[in-house]
Amino acid sequence: MKIPKIPEATITRLSVYSRYLAELSKKNIVTISSNEIAEGVGVSSAQVRKDLAYFGEFGTRGVGYNVKDLHDYIVKILGLNMEWPVVMVGAGRLGTALSMYGGFRQRGFKVVGIFDVDPNKIGQKINDVEIRPLEQLEEITKAHNAQIGIITVPASEAQEVADLLVESGIQAILNFAPKNLNVPLDIEIRNVDLAVNLEVLTFNLTMKKPSQ
Numbered sequence: 001m002k003i004p005k006i007p008e009a010t011i012t013r014l015s016v017y018s019r020y021l022a023e024l025s026k027k028n029i030v031t032i033s034s035n036e037i038a039e040g041v042g043v044s045s046a047q048v049r050k051d052l053a054y055f056g057e058f059g060t061r062g063v064g065y066n067v068k069d070l071h072d073y074i075v076k077i078l079g080l081n082m083e084w085p086v087v088m089v090g091a092g093r094l095g096t097a098l099s100m101y102g103g104f105r106q107r108g109f110k111v112v113g114i115f116d117v118d119p120n121k122i123g124q125k126i127n128d129v130e131i132r133p134l135e136q137l138e139e140i141t142k143a144h145n146a147q148i149g150i151i152t153v154p155a156s157e158a159q160e161v162a163d164l165l166v167e168s169g170i171q172a173i174l175n176f177a178p179k180n181l182n183v184p185l186d187i188e189i190r191n192v193d194l195a196v197n198l199e200v201l202t203f204n205l206t207m208k209k210p211s212q
Contacts, residue, residue: 018075022071034049085110085144087111091115115133117133134164148171150175151174151181173188
C-alpha cells in the first residue's frame with residue numbers, strides 16, 4: 001500500500017489544530033464542527049477536512065468532531081504522545097531563552113542537555129539543566145537517547161556543531177543559525193532564519209502599498 005506524501009503545510013496546520021482543540025477541551029467543549037475549527041484557526045473548513053482526510057475519517061455527519069478524541073488523535077499523529085529529549089548547543093541569549101521556554105515541555109520536548117564553549121558559562125544552570133562543555137555532547141545525548149538537537153550558535157560555528165550532533169547520534173536538527181548546513185540525507189533538518197522571516201513580512205507589507 002502506497003502511503004501518500006503529506007504536505008508540510010498540512011503538518012504545520014495539524015499543530016495549530018491541536019493547540020486550538022486543547023484550549024477548547026480546557027473549556028469543557030465536547031464537540032466542534034469543521035467550520036468552527038476553521039474560524040478558530042483562520043483557514044477554510046474545506047482545508048480542515050482535507051488535512052484530516054490524509055489520516056482517516058473523523059467525526060460524525062451532522063454532529064461534528066469530539067474535541068478530546070480529535071485532539072488526542074492529532075497529538076498521536078504528531079508524535080507528541082511521548083516525551084522527546086532535546087539537546088541544545090549554544091547558551092547565548094537565544095539559547096537561554098529557548099531553554100527557558102515552557103511551551104517545549106508542555107508539548108513533550110524536554111531539554112536534557114545544554115552545551116557551550118565559553119568556560120564562564122559551563123557549570124551554570126538554566127531551568128535546572130547544567131551547561132556542559134561540547135566534549136560531553138555525545139555522552140549526554142546517548143545517556144538520554146536524545147534524537148533532536150537545537151543549534152543556537154553563530155553562523156561561523158554552526159556546521160561544526162551540526163557535524164558533532166550527527167556524530168553523537170542526533171537524528172533531527174532545528175537550526176537557528178543563519179547558515180545552510182550540510183548533513184546526511186537521513187538527518188531531518190529545519191532552518192529557522194529570523195531575518196528571512198522578517199524579510200518575508202516586509203515584502204508582503206511592501207506589496208500591499210499602492211505603487212507611487
